[in-house]
Structure formats: structure tokens, C-alpha cells
Amino acid sequence: MSKLTRSHAWKALQAHQAEMAGVHLRELFARQPGRAREFSLEAGALLLDYSKHRVTDATLALLVDLARQAGVEAWRARMFAGEHINASEDRAVLHVALRSALDAFPARGDVMPLVRKAKEDMRAFSEAVRGGRLLGNGGKPMRTVVNIGIGGSDLGPRMLTQALWRHADAPQSVAFVANADPGDLARVLAQAQPETTLFIIASKTFTTVETLGNARLAKAWLVRALGSETAATWHFAAVTANTEAATAFGIARERCFPLWDWVGGRYSVWSSVGLPVAIAIGMDRFEQLLAGARAMDEHFLTAPLDANMPVLLALLGIWYANFFGAETHAVLPYAESLRELPAYLQQLEMESNGKSVDRDGQPVDYATVPVVWGAPGTNSQHAFHQMLHQGTHLVPCDFLAPADTGAAAENALAQAAALMAGREATLPQRRFDGNRPTSTLMFKTIDAYTMGQVLALYEHKVFVQGIIWNLNSFDQWGVELGKDIARALAAQAAGSVPGLDASTNALLARLREWRS
Ligand code: F6P
Numbered sequence: 001m002s003k004l005t006r007s008h009a010w011k012a013l014q015a016h017q018a019e020m021a022g023v024h025l026r027e028l029f030a031r032q033p034g035r036a037r038e039f040s041l042e043a044g045a046l047l048l049d050y051s052k053h054r055v056t057d058a059t060l061a062l063l064v065d066l067a068r069q070a071g072v073e074a075w076r077a078r079m080f081a082g083e084h085i086n087a088s089e090d091r092a093v094l095h096v097a098l099r100s101a102l103d104a105f106p107a108r109g110d111v112m113p114l115v116r117k118a119k120e121d122m123r124a125f126s127e128a129v130r131g132g133r134l135l136g137n138g139g140k141p142m143r144t145v146v147n148i149g150i151g152g153s154d155l156g157p158r159m160l161t162q163a164l165w166r167h168a169d170a171p172q173s174v175a176f177v178a179n180a181d182p183g184d185l186a187r188v189l190a191q192a193q194p195e196t197t198l199f200i201i202a203s204k205t206f207t208t209v210e211t212l213g214n215a216r217l218a219k220a221w222l223v224r225a226l227g228s229e230t231a232a233t234w235h236f237a238a239v240t241a242n243t244e245a246a247t248a249f250g251i252a253r254e255r256c257f258p259l260w261d262w263v264g265g266r267y268s269v270w271s272s273v274g275l276p277v278a279i280a281i282g283m284d285r286f287e288q289l290l291a292g293a294r295a296m297d298e299h300f301l302t303a304p305l306d307a308n309m310p311v312l313l314a315l316l317g318i319w320y321a322n323f324f325g326a327e328t329h330a331v332l333p334y335a336e337s338l339r340e341l342p343a344y345l346q347q348l349e350m351e352s353n354g355k356s357v358d359r360d361g362q363p364v365d366y367a368t369v370p371v372v373w374g375a376p377g378t379n380s381q382h383a384f385h386q387m388l389h390q391g392t393h394l395v396p397c398d399f400l401a402p403a404d405t406g407a408a409a410e411n412a413l414a415q416a417a418a419l420m421a422g423r424e425a426t427l428p429q430r431r432f433d434g435n436r437p438t439s440t441l442m443f444k445t446i447d448a449y450t451m452g453q454v455l456a457l458y459e460h461k462v463f464v465q466g467i468i469w470n471l472n473s474f475d476q477w478g479v480e481l482g483k484d485i486a487r488a489l490a491a492q493a494a495g496s497v498p499g500l501d502a503s504t505n506a507l508l509a510r511l512r513e514w515r516s
Pocket of ligand 1: 150151152153202203204205206207208211265266351476479
């Protein structure tokens with residue numbers, strides 16, 4: 001048995017779950033007249049209503065005990081002190097520095113001079129692009145910006161560029177290419193002109209196969225149209241921690257924007273990885289994004305655990321994943337412009353906490369991160385909400401409800417109400433049991449500041465869960481094996497791949513046959 005499942009706090013929660021399992025949310029609301037107010041919390045632009053959860057004051061106290069027992073406060077202090085809490089890679093975890101306003105941070109190993117310089121460079125470059133002063137080889141200003149990257153070098157800027165489209169006032173269009181399928185790039189190039197297209201190659205390592213493959217295709221497209229590799233150079237910038245590789249690819253050193261080993265890919269949207277966002281909305285608004293995240297950092301650092309938004313979201317997630325056996329968690333943003341948010345959160349949550357050995361390499365005997373999934377409402381209502389309301393799985397949901405999305409916002413509230421209360425009916429098919437837990441996160445509008453708060457909220461939620469599950473949330477060794485096998489398959493032009501299973505070799509043979 002792990003230390004966690006042997007612990008007093010864990011056992012107390014197990015015992016309490018047995019008492020709570022048969023209690024309906026309707027009853028909890030009837031018993032506690034002030035429940036909506038008592039189980040709501042505001043932080044900056046965000047209002048979190050967590051009253052539609054199967055919890056009482058006693059439940060929350062036990063969950064907070066669990067957080068205390070895991071040392072959440074001490075670990076939080078260690079992260080903000082710049083300690084190497086990413087032990088398996090021996091790295092600090094300092095994405096919070098990217099939005100810090102402190103002169104020096106952290107106390108040991110100040111990174112702020114690097115951060116400030118990177119932001120100045122980002123500002124100068126994004127303003128030059130937006131102002132039409134960054135010219136292509138033929139002397140024309142850029143009209144199209146294409147970010148080539150994948151995972152953390154794609155999902156954040158892609159999601160934010162969409163989320164903040166109302167605030168995008170650049171004359172350029174900003175597009176994103178990630179997939180190893182060349183069709184992804186081809187679709188974007190079909191709308192672009194080589195002499196007015198700027199490619200940003202975003203890759204922390206500058207070794208990611210998909211990104212380098214697409215970057216090479218982009219370069220070939222430019223060289224074909226512009227006549228030479230030197231001409232193509234004018235059309236590239238890079239965001240990377242590996243400047244050597246980027247310059248070897250043919251990107252001018254002064255066009256390489258930095259990343260550092262203390263920023264994980266999925267935590268990097270606050271860095272130069274946000275360059276396409278800064279181009280789309282302007283650096284002043286990008287600074288607003290950072291300010292929103294900073295406000296959430298401050299809240300996370302200072303609010304007591306039982307009134308701390310990321311801590312509460314983390315604990316509620318643990319309540320269902322570990323004590324009710326919930327295997328999935330749905331994220332339902334009620335805004336079309338937030339349609340990429342579930343994908344962003346999938347990487348943030350599942351790449352961080354999708355682990356089955358703990359920080360010491362011991363197998364865990366408890367569930368870790370649930371499957372995170374979702375889609376924008378109201379579309380989702382006409383696709384899978386049937387299952388949320390009447391299916392056999394318990395799926396806790398996060399409803400994100402901006403106030404300025406018209407009827408969509410009311411629909412979010414209606415869905416959460418229905419999931420909570422259910423409805424009696426004589427015909428079993430028409431009966432809704434209810435008692436299905438949801439959080440509602442409301443905010444006035446989707447602007448940069450609010451998005452900064454929302455994303456930092458989820459980052460810290462993931463951090464707290466990782467601490468309680470005793471995981472290193474900041475490595476991702478689980479992505480390596482598939483990459484190795486893909487490399488072996490690509491390298492083997494004919495015949496079967498030695499050491500590979502018969503099924504995969506047979507499929508590979510058929511693939512080649514169909515291609516030839
Ligand atoms: O394969 C997973 C991963 O390493 C992610 O963690 C990362 O965000 C993505 O690949 C892209 O990596 P890079 O920025 O180095 O190209």
C-alpha cells in the first residue's frame with residue numbers, strides 16, 4: 001500500500017464517501033439554504049460556483065486535510081522558490097516567472113533579466129510585423145503568419161488566438177500547423193503567398209520530428225518561389241531553447257526567441273511561444289494575459305486552502321477520481337471561440353499527471369488523472385449530453401460560462417441545473433436521476449486578462465493534484481516509446497522492422513503496398 005492510501009486523511013475520506021454516496025444534491029441544497037453563496041468563490045474576473053458538488057463542509061474539511069497532509073503549501077513554496085522539483089529531469093519549474101512583475105525572481109537563481117529581455121524582443125518583433133515593417137525577401141510586408149509547432153508549442157497559442165479573435169487587430173492572418181500529415185501545411189499554404197508569409201518555427205528542443213518535417217516543407221515552398229535559401233531566411237523566425245539547431249536550419253540568430261529548460265512545453269504559452277498571439281492581439285494585450293495569470297498566482301499563493309480556487313478544483317477532482325471512481329472529466333466551454341480549450345487542457349492535465357509511478361518510482365495504487373475531454377456548448381448538448389444526463393458513467397463537468405455569449409451562457413446554467421436536480425417521471429426512459437456534479441466558472445467576457453486567469457487556474461489545479469498523487473507533473477517520459485518506434489518505422493524502407501511485433505509489421509507491409 002502506498003503512503004497516500006495508508007494515510008489518515010485518505011482513510012477518513014473513504015469512510016466519509018460511504019456516508020455521502022447515497023446523499024442527493026437536492027437534499028444538500030434543501031439542508032443548506034445558503035449553499036449557493038457559501039460554496040461560491042470569486043477571484044479577480046472569475047466566479048466559481050462549486051455548490052453543485054456532492055460535498056458538505058465536512059467533505060471539504062477532509063479534502064483540505066488531504067492537501068495539508070500532502071504538503072501542498074510547502075511544495076507550492078518550493079516551486080515559487082525555484083527549487084528543482086522536476087526531479088527526474090533535475091530542473092526548476094518556473095513558468096510562473098514568465099508572468100512575474102518582481103524585479104528579481106526567484107530569490108535563488110534570478111531569471112527575470114532573461115524574461116524581461118525576451119519580452120522586449122517579442123514586443124519589438126511583434127510590433128514590426130503588425131506595423132508592416134518586417135519585410136519579406138521581395139520587400140513586401142508580411143500578410144500571413146504561420147506557426148509551425150506541436151503540443152505545447154502549438155496548443156496554447158492556437159487556443160488563445162481563437163479565444164481572443166475579437167481582440168485581434170493585426171493586418172496579418174495567423175495560422176497554425178502541427179500535424180505530421182502534410183495536408184495540414186498544404187491547407188494553410190493554399191491560402192498564402194510566399195513573398196508575404198512569415199513562418200515561426202516553435203520547438204523547445206528543435207528536434208521534434210513533426211515540426212522539423214513541416215519546417216522543411218515550408219522552406220522548400222519558399223525556396224521554390226523565391227529562388228534561394230538566403231531569400232527564404234527572411235521568412236523565418238524561431239522560438240526555441242536550441243538556438244544552435246535553429247540557426248543550422250537557416251534561421252537568423254536575432255530571429256530566435258528564447259525558451260529555457262525551466263519552462264515545460266505545456267506551461268510555455270506565457271513565453272515567446274506566445275509570439276503568434278502577441279502578433280494577433282498586440283503585446284499590450286499579451287501583457288494583460290500575463291497580468292491575469294499573475295493575479296491567479298497571487299491568489300494561489302495567498303488564499304487559504306479552503307478558499308483557494310485552484311486548490312478547490314483539484315480537491316473536487318480528486319474526490320470523484322479517487323473516491324467515486326470517476327474515470328473521466330468533461331470541460332464544456334460555452335463559447336465557440338473556446339473550442340480549442342479542451343485540447344489545451346488535455347495536454348496540460350494528462351501529459352502532466354497521466355502517470356502510474358510516483359515521484360520515487362514506486363507504482364501507485366490509486367487513480368491519477370482522469371481522461372479529460374470536452375467540446376464547446378451548446379454544440380456538445382446535441383452530441384453527448386444524453387450520456388452526461390442518463391448514462392451509466394459519473395462524469396464531473398466544468399461549465400465555463402462567459403456572460404457575453406448570448407443564449408449559450410443560459411444553456412450552461414440550465415445544463416448544470418438539470419444535471420444536479422434531475423427530474424422525476426413515471427416512464428423510466430424519461431427520468432433524470434440528477435446528482436451529477438458540476439463546477440460553473442463564470443466570467444464577464446473572454447478577454448486576455450480573464451484567459452490568463454483561467455489558464456493559470458488550471459495550471460495550479462494540475463500542480464495541486466500532482467502533489468497529492470505524489471507525481472512529478474513536469475516530466476513526460478510516456479511520449480518517448482511511440483516516437484522511437486515511429487523513427488524505426490520511418491528508417492526501414494523495406495522489409496520488416498527487427499524486434500517489432502507481427503501485427504505492426506504486417507500493417508506496415510500493407511501500408512507500403514497501398515502506397516506503391
Ligand atoms: O512529445 C511531447 C512533447 O515533448 C511535449 O511535451 C511538447 O510540448 C511537444 O512535444 C513539443 O516539443 P517541442 O517544443 O520540443 O517541439
